Amino acid sequence: MIYQGKQKIWSDYQKEIPDNHWFYVRSCIRQSFFPASERYFLNICRDLLGKDIYETEHHTTCGGIAYHSDTIPQETAMTIVARQFALMKEAGYKNLVTSCITSFGNYTEILETWREFPELEARIRENLWKACRREFDKPEYLAHASDLVYKFRHEIASKAKYNLVDHMTGEPLRVVEHIGCHYSKMFPHKGVGGAEYPCVLSGMVDSWGGQVIDYPERRHCCGFGFRQYLVKANRGYSIANTHKKFESMEPYHPDMIITNCPGCPYFLDRWQYVISEMEGKTYGRNGYGIPVFTYEEVAGLVLGFDPWDLGLQMHQVAVEPLLEKMGVPYNPKTKYLGLNGKEIMKPGLPTVLKCC
Amino acid sequence: MKDNIVIVGGGIAGMEAARQLLLLGYKPILVEKSDHLGGHVADWHCLFPDMTPAQDVVKGLVEQIKDANIFLETEVSFINRMKMGYNVMFSNGVNVICKAILLATGFDLFEASRKEEYGYGIYDQVMTNRDLERWFNTGDDKRITGKDIKKIGFVHCVGSRDVKAGNQQCSKVCCITAIKQAMEMKERFPDAEVYCFYMDLRLFGKKYEDFYIKAQMESGVHFIRGRVSEVSENMQGQVIIKTEDTLSGKPAKITLDLLVLMAGIVCNKQAVQTASMVQVQTDSDGFLKSKDNILNIIETGSKGVFLAGTATGAKTIPETAAEARAAALAIHNYLVAQS
């Protein structure tokens, strides 16, 4: 890869990200899959970086999953989104940051649609008024939470306790970055670095000491694809895509995968188990899988938070080999202890994939 | 008067060479076996890529070579090699001693009836590209006149790129001719669907690709990649052709009101005979053999014998004309060196 070439593209796709005062909307599925990620995002931003990030318990789903699964029309999704904007207006914020890539894509798509068809915006305004007597302003800036972490990556790096390097050899870790499709594939100029070579995650990896690996299927979808997974008959197609990605990255021996989408880490993580059961194949070293992280989890690890506080025990693929490589201390005995110190249940072990 | 030069063939190559030689101060002798000048082009209607009327091209040239000695309906009976040139005997009894001979003998259009499976001469509604041009010129052909023509097919590569027809070479101009004729037919029969059945589309020349795009965009010609294998006839006298649509990978059948065969360019058999009188052989492709196929396509192995035009292989008119000019210059240089 010619690095300068990518630099050139990145410079063409720069995104203006305000420094402070954000209205935060959470993701539906991340809260259950990666419960600590969003919390640590807020912790990092508020406590460590001292930013003003507001969130309200009144916000709902953005309707993205239903929209992408063809169960609601776009107007419905627009009205839901309009309500979030109204909440933001009511709270006095102008910058919106979303936790979820699909939300981000959904918001972007809606804002772009309104820009093209103002009459549609007027109708939604009317709908929202009819539905709940609220009014909204469009956000001045729209960002994904990873954009913020990207913006503050150097500050995080300066506070880092650990780096993305093999602490025994000093070699950088080989990191696969995977961007959610809806981040910039629909509207390239809305993402950091554009659609072909977005640098939102690779920027983090670079500044935290890791080495991003470039493999042929780098831009390929994780395989979730909403309908493809949600309809069981299509699930073979979903896993085929994930399988294709892993087959493609396998020769590069990645140490970890970093993602910024709710679905991707989940599917890249869980499908490794399914593939191992179906084909008897694992992609990590010594029978382990390749651990998959959200960007918040990686930031948390770098900043020295306890892995179990970051919720890494919720992953299917064991993270311990990576923690050892990075030199992050962890206590195997507390892996499955809840916040109250009591044992949360231990998962059963897969037949092929090594987990601990 | 300077030295005698005999030009065999009064097509584009022969006429253009004669024109240039006249300008150089020679008085060439031009023999043509048919009763008119212009060769195959004289039978044509319009020429790609600018739809120039073929008659204008031919007439323009004929006008400019009036001063040459032109023998129509005359063939070369025999040629004897002499010490300083050739003794050429014509079928009209004229005997000429000349220093240089230019073989501008042109090509034969492939006899479409030899590909019996295409049914030329067997089915009513099958014609060749030449027949179609004739119809453009005369407006008289029982296959078209007074018929309700709704579907027209053009078969590319008839007698070209086909070992079974004894000609492996590409005839170079049929792709663009087919597209030209397809568009012309579409103009005359706007309601008709026009299909081109091709193996490869070879559109190399100036503005040819524009023609192709125009055929797709404006005329809506359908291009089907597959070589026609058989033709049969139905009760209504329409022709049914069998081909494979190789892009969708399925055998296809289509009923047409008119089938036009793009007969290719093959070597003029008579030319081979004439050439053998001056020891000019045929190349492995069946056309006359040049001294060298890159930089010296004009000269032959025999001294004072030159070639121009499609005698050495399929060519377009501009290529032929350019070659004829080159030949005229080569003859001039040769004669200067001789004296």
Added chain:
Amino acid sequence: MMDFGFSISPSSTMNLDKVDLTLYDRLCSIEPDARKCMACGSCSATCTAGPWTGMSVRKVLLDIQRGKDKEAAAMLKGCMLCGKCTMVCPRGINTRHLILSLCRIYGEDAK
């Protein structure tokens, strides 16, 4: 192995890096003319068996060039060996013998 109620769908992409050309190479070694094909489709269009069995010489050759040996085999089974394809081939390929040779080298695989 666990049954999840679905399996990994085969890729619709042809991975030309992974194409196994053993059969094609073997074919070319005994029928060098196989390389001559320009996929004009005359053979398939004229095929006597085609309308009945789906046989297409052009596709058989293409499948083998793309390593799709099974598909080619299925199609070959429908050939009636009438030789019409050989007659119409503009490149003069002895398609009939090519088919017979293919039928044979499938046997070599089994050994």
Added chain:
Amino acid sequence: MIDRFASGFDPFVIPFLIGMAFVLVYCIIGAIRLILQLDAEDKKRFFISLITPKTIWKNLKDLFLNCLIHVKLWKRNRMLGFMHSSIAFGWFMLILLGHIECFIYMPHRVKLFYYPIFFNYFVAENETTIGGSVIFFLMDFFLLLVLTGIVLAIIKRVRSRIFGMRRTTKPSLLDRVGLYSLWLIFPLRLIAESFTAHISGGSFLTIPMNMMFKAFLGDQMNMLPTWWAYSICLCIFMCVLPFTRYMHIPAEMLLIPFRNAGLTIKHARRGFAKAQVYSCPNCGVCIDACPMSVKKANIKDTTVYLNRNIRRGNEKRIEEISDKCLLCGKCTAVCQVGVDGPQMRIAQRSIRNYGLEQDYSGIDITPFKEAVAAEASPDRVLYFAGCMTALTPAISRAMESVFRKAGVDYAFMDKDGGLCCGRPILMAGRFGQARQIIRKNKEIIKASGASTLVLSCPICYKVFREHYKLEGIRVVHHTEYMLELVKAGRLSPDAGSDVLVYHDPCELGRGSGIYEQPRELLRHTGELVEAEQNRDMSICCGGSLGSLTLGFDKREDLTRNALRNLKAGNPETIVTACPLCKTTFAMYSDIPVEDIAETVNKHLK
């Protein structure tokens, strides 16, 4: 005559006895093996033929005419015929007369196997023998006959062209041993008998020789060694015989009854096929006849080499030879012993292993059958043009026109394409698959209810006639059918002045025996000239489907040669009766080539 030796024995007969015993045992065992290799049906047929008076008579006649007189060879070339029959018949007569002689004069010695052969050594003349001078004369006469044959054979070795053979096979080492011993046998016999002529009597040849020897040599010491040499030569010849081309002598004696019993080749290497292989005299007549041997190409792919390689078990060559052949059948037409080259080759092709077997069980012919059945009518003529005719639409169109002009109610069965007739796949040796196709086509034809099936393609015609067994349906080629129409007055072509030459397609002529009908038909339409080689000697056009391996580029010479042959009588048009011949000739011919249907149609109003 009296015994010279009381014992009636001398050690020099031992070599002869060894040779004789060996060859007899070998041949008898071989014959039994071949008979056992026949399948049950063929075996039965064979044994029945051996006791049926008609076949017994035919066997005897064929054995006499073919093995002794070589009538076929006489027809081909008199010198060749004379050479072979003088040796074979002369030798046979020598043996026969020897026995007669022995029977007349020494009846008590007849049971000694060797005695009649070396009669002249063991007996002495006395006054009772005077009456036998006729036999002595005959003995000398036949010996002279054989010797002339031998002289011719030696000349033929050096100059085969005199005998009308341009190319012949090269004998193997054993062949040479056999050949030279055969040449030596008779001169030695002459010398041996001459030495004893003054004792045992002789005639015009041996007596003068005896006197001459006496004058030159003077003693009797040479007598015994020449008899030894004679016996040894016989021994050598008989011992090598099973391993040389001379095996054809005993093998043909088995092949003739086999053929007369009506056997066909059931197995590529056993029974009837093996008998054919051994019957091949390696004469090489088929080399000149083979259409592939134009310009000295493919000489080693002729039937004689097939037989030779089968005997040697060279599988690679067997495959090459059997796959290349056009199956035109000309080698069989010229073969002296009647080796069926095409059938032999198809048999070789049939035992090949294919990893992939064609299967047509999935073909659903119901719609086709229904469409045909919907128009069923017993008076209707069913016209099957065949797949090749789809590439020569002029033929089918001409036929349709002929039908219409003759007022024939016809149905064009494969106008929109039909199934293959099965002959091409049969030629490829895939019998099972051919049967599948035949079964399907048969169903369709039966469903049509037609009583006559007219075919345009001789390839189809042959298989329809031989393998379809369409009871109640007459199968005719369009040449026959049109002639019938003409004879019945339903067609009256006007005579033209065109000079036509008729090319006999292999499958129609040699394959189906139709030579006269097309000629008769053509005489109605124009002046017919004959090709240099015609009828069963006609030369294949080179387009045959029979050959599996012969590529397009390799066939041009064959076609041009066939065209040269056809143009011997300066015809204006070449007429054939096969779509494949037409297509093939049209590629290279400089005069028009048309099908007989087109010719006839042109001359109809």
